[in-house]
Amino acid sequence: MIKNSLLTSCILLIIPCLVSIAQVPGFYMKEPAKKLEIPFIASNNLIIVPVSINDGPPVNFLIDTGVKTNILFSKSIGDQLELTYTRKLDLVGADGTTVLTANVSPSNHMDLGGIEGILQTLLVLDDDFFELEMVIGIPVFGVIGYEFFKYNPVKIDYDKELITFYEMGRLKWRPFGFRKVPMKIENSKPYIHAKVKQLSGDDVDSKLLIDLGANHGLLLNMETSEKIQLPPKYIESDLGRSLGGDLFGYVGRVKSLNYGGLKFNDIITSFPEETEFSYVIKESGRQGSIGSELLGRTRIILDYQRERFLFKKGNTFSNPFEFDMSGISPRMLPTNEKRFVVGSVRKGSAAEQVGILKDDEFLEINKIPVDFWELSDLIKLFRSEEGRNITVKLKRYHSNNPEDFEIIEISFNLIRQI
Known part of the structure; x- marks a missing residue:
């Protein structure tokens, strides 16, 4: 979950086994090597890598041990890539009640640079789902799951933002310090x-x-x-x-x-x-x-x-665990311009006490225009230090008319609630 959280393990998948005929599906190094390193983008410690599907343009995928089958969030992209669909499946959403429909697309090629996914099945959502960008701050179009890990040892160095993909028979012994x-x-x-x-x-x-x-x-x-x-x-x-x-x-x-x-x-x-x-x-x-x-x-x-x-x-092991002290769940709007809004306001929080409302749009944070902020930095700021003073300039809309708004400036101190 992106918590402000993200994904509690994306979804519960109800699917039968998907069998390949010729080669063995999996992720492999393109050229023989003992190991291969690929950089990743870290957003709130989530691991994001660019992936090309069937020689298409690269799009961001999340690496996730919590899902069984690879997922593509956009049928629009799937159709542009001319993916072949064999049948439909119902997926149970993370809230336990929502049912999502996905199309099964078998035998795809997924390219991560020096690593490639052979004969990879993709579950392609019927309805485009781009809302993770709102809570991560980076566009994410899919998830790579179990297939990435099933044959090869994989090291993840969060400090260096590097994935090391080892040859299948490597790491028989425990590396020094582990x-x-x-x-x-x-x-x-x-x-x-x-x-x-x-x-x-x-x-x-x-x-x-x-x-x-x-x-x-x-x-x-x-x-x-x-x-x-x-x-x-x-x-x-x-x-x-x-x-x-x-x-x-x-x-x-x-x-x-x-x-x-x-x-x-x-x-x-x-x-x-x-x-x-x-x-x-x-x-x-x-x-x-x-x-x-x-x-x-x-x-x-x-x-x-x-x-x-x-x-x-790792380098941050001793850092204290902190939860949001503002009461604001910030969201990034999926627009060409950088726009952050208040996704929700927690009851009893500092933000609620000073009257900040859901859907208020950030214009400045601590006198710095929103263009200079990343969503992950804003989340870190709201977790940073009890008593810290935060000043926000907000645009508050009063109706669906985009011209019907007021600009307000509010200050509050962060409050640790737990």
């Missing part, structure tokens, strides 16, 4: 076990999904265990935008998370509401997921073939 824990691949998704120490209540031995496509720190599904409790201090919040709807629930902290001797303290934790499709999570046996806000503080290696997860501290 620790490891067993990792189980179930239904094409990676899981590890960790101990969660709560602020109140029992410790929870948890099975957790490693979810690169969600930018929360830790997420715990309360319906999966009676031991999981809301902390003494929490807030209701929009947990983020994903395919198939918004996610709602609560945000608080847990005392610590420990796996393989690596201990994270005082972690911001999401507790989503139960939905009618929570049974899918219960059947998986997991209690929650680890997202990129936590993973981005480490360097990790995902080795699906040997079922092991390797990790070491």
Whole structure:
């Protein structure tokens, strides 16, 4: 989820196995090598890479361990690329109620530079979905899932913004400085076990999904265990935008998370509401997921073939976990001009107290015009320091008439609510 969050693991896919005939589908290095590095764009620790489909122009894709099959968010782009569709599938959205329709396009070629995806199936959404740009700040047109990881060890260095793609037989030994824990691949998704120490209540031995496509720190599904409790201090919040709807629930902290001797303290934790499709999570046996806000503080290696997860501290490991202190969920409008608006205002927050409203448009932040801001920088500012003074100049529309607005300037101090 992009939380302000993004994707809690994009969607729950209900699909049968897709079988190739000639070659084995997967991602491979184009030329023989021990390893190959490709840079990625990091936005709130989400991993974005340019991908060319069937020799078409490159478009941004999210690398996500939380989905099984590659997804293209735009049928318009799929049609421009003259993709072949064999049938339709219904997908259950992340909110558990929305049903999305997708077209199955088999046997596509996906080019990431020195790495190529052979005979790749794409699920192409019937309705174009470009709303992730509003919460990431970067256009994203699809997701690459399990296929990218299934044969080759993959190292992700968040500090250098580099993916290292290793030859299939490499990394038999644990690299210097890395620790490891067993990792189980179930239904094409990676899981590890960790101990969660709560602020109140029992410790929870948890099975957790490693979810690169969600930018929360830790997420715990309360319906999966009676031991999981809301902390003494929490807030209701929009947990983020994903395919198939918004996610709602609560945000608080847990005392610590420990796996393989690596201990994270005082972690911001999401507790989503139960939905009618929570049974899918219960059947998986997991209690929650680890997202990129936590993973981005480490360097990790995902080795699906040997079922092991390797990790070491990154440069930001010791940074405190902070949640938004403004109460504003900023959104970027999908226009040619850079435009940020207030997506929502949290109840009881600093922004609500001074009268900031949903759909107010930012013109300046701390006297700096919006053209000089990136969405990720704005999110960091709103998490930066309790008591920090923020001044915003806003355009407030009073009707659907674009000329019917007023310009207002408001100051407030950031308030830590959890």
